[in-house]
Amino acid sequence: MTPLYPPFTIGVDLGGTNTVLAIVDSVGHIVAIDSFPTATPDIGTWADILAHKIKDMIRTSDLDGHIKGIGIGAPCANAVTGSIEAATDLPWPSPIPLANMVQARLQLPTVVTNDANAAAIGEMTYGAAAGMKNFIVLTLGTGVGAGVVCDGHLLSGTRGFAGELGHVTFPFAADRPCGCGRSGCLQTVASAKGILTTARHLLSVSSEPSSLRGIPEEKLTAKDICEAAHAGDSLAKEIYEYTGHCLGKAAAEFAALTDPEAIIIFGGVANAGDLLLPPMRDAFSKNALHLYRDRVRFLKSGLEGANAAVLGAASLPMMKR
């Protein structure tokens, strides 16, 4: 049996579909894990189910009195207020005073933050950024988010909105409208949806044969494209190459903000790391200021894929204040 290292924390990944909860030790071993569907009539019911499951899990693991705290990663969660603000992917109205609701039910210190910040602390605590004090985690999924750690500190900002790097605009995306009402945001290219936009464009302007042409347009997913690329489909490879190239150009600008030693990609789209990282490195090195060129490592998340989000959440109570 794997030896476990106290203290223990509880991570909660509040996703649009499922809520995953886990007890994790101080080096990232999952002691126990459970989940339930997020869709409940109201947030109070959700919090009751969560509290019940956490209590059960602590009891079953014989860790009563050994839990340092609870960390919750949730869309649009704000670490400054402890609330979920204006989340569009959740079944309940915002704002939701999430930290208070969970803390009141379990009498354990509870911190919340958005998915990207949880990912950053997770990478620093158990993952690819272990031992680093300056790095950026880009979360590539439905949208693009970022957790920025500079001088050992996760940037929060006046109202907790630091690190919205998915909404920095770039010329390479100038003709892509974003859900935020503007155009050119990085997430219009580097999210799963952005990859589909690139795919549709390349499929229409090129006549190159591709296995992707056999999939109805409305059913095509970023995962299909990733699989096709891995199987050698050259048009699919080109889609990821373009995405990586854009990410590298973006990283060249981001480097000037915090002089990071690494940029880490995380999330669904980042699972195609071997397709994205080489063009990212290449575009970075061609575009970055000499001070940063050859000084930044590009890495894939070091958290185990399926449990990355809940591990990120579990790392939050371990964060130094």
Add this chain to the structure above:
Amino acid sequence: MTPLYPPFTIGVDLGGTNTVLAIVDSVGHIVAIDSFPTATPDIGTWADILAHKIKDMIRTSDLDGHIKGIGIGAPCANAVTGSIEAATDLPWPSPIPLANMVQARLQLPTVVTNDANAAAIGEMTYGAAAGMKNFIVLTLGTGVGAGVVCDGHLLSGTRGFAGELGHVTFPFAADRPCGCGRSGCLQTVASAKGILTTARHLLSVSSEPSSLRGIPEEKLTAKDICEAAHAGDSLAKEIYEYTGHCLGKAAAEFAALTDPEAIIIFGGVANAGDLLLPPMRDAFSKNALHLYRDRVRFLKSGLEGANAAVLGAASLPMMKR
């Protein structure tokens, strides 16, 4: 007589032409100030002169034993190493272990940082950012630099190169080559030299009458343009309006990094604050993500013009670690 508030610090502004030194109290009153020409045969001689002048000044002010430390602002100075690295505007070869050299001569804790970071700490300690924890100071002078404070902490980065916002690239400058070897850097537009580039362009493409046409091209300075604008010259006003517009667009991207409550302009070019700030605010509000729109204040430096740099330096020993 103005009452003075201990502790006292010494600020040193190491400029290309002059070195300015001052004793400053904890709220930014200058107790004594002196200067000498920077050009000395070697850095050792410079440090000897500085040490001699500082000792004199402390003795004359009767503050022996009351000095908390020395802060030095210098081009290309790195707070992480305490050295000047690859400065092109100084008469001596780099690197220069400046903090150690001064500390050894005066037995007082000595910190160095670049001009932009000194400006940021100065604004936080005695100036426009008093009481703020999240702001960006853009130093607009020969080049463009930035000092970024997030969550009360001045961003430093892996090797002290955080906040090089003058070298973030933008489409509005895509056709402007930068001294760094790339094109599109913010400083190709928002520095004194950038303003001259804009002036030359507008003077050549427009036939509008302007008092600037009476100044030989090689003698024209940003200050001339500022004076002409204040005197009502509409082409000169257009030059600053364009510059402010570009700064506002840049600020819209920078806001996504640290969620600042204010962006402060500092330095020679920023003295034209009343010409730059309205178009900055306007372009920011048209370009920023909704989260930041109407949430960021645009301010002019709160440090007294001529002494702003030495006050910034004097604030360094006051910085919380």
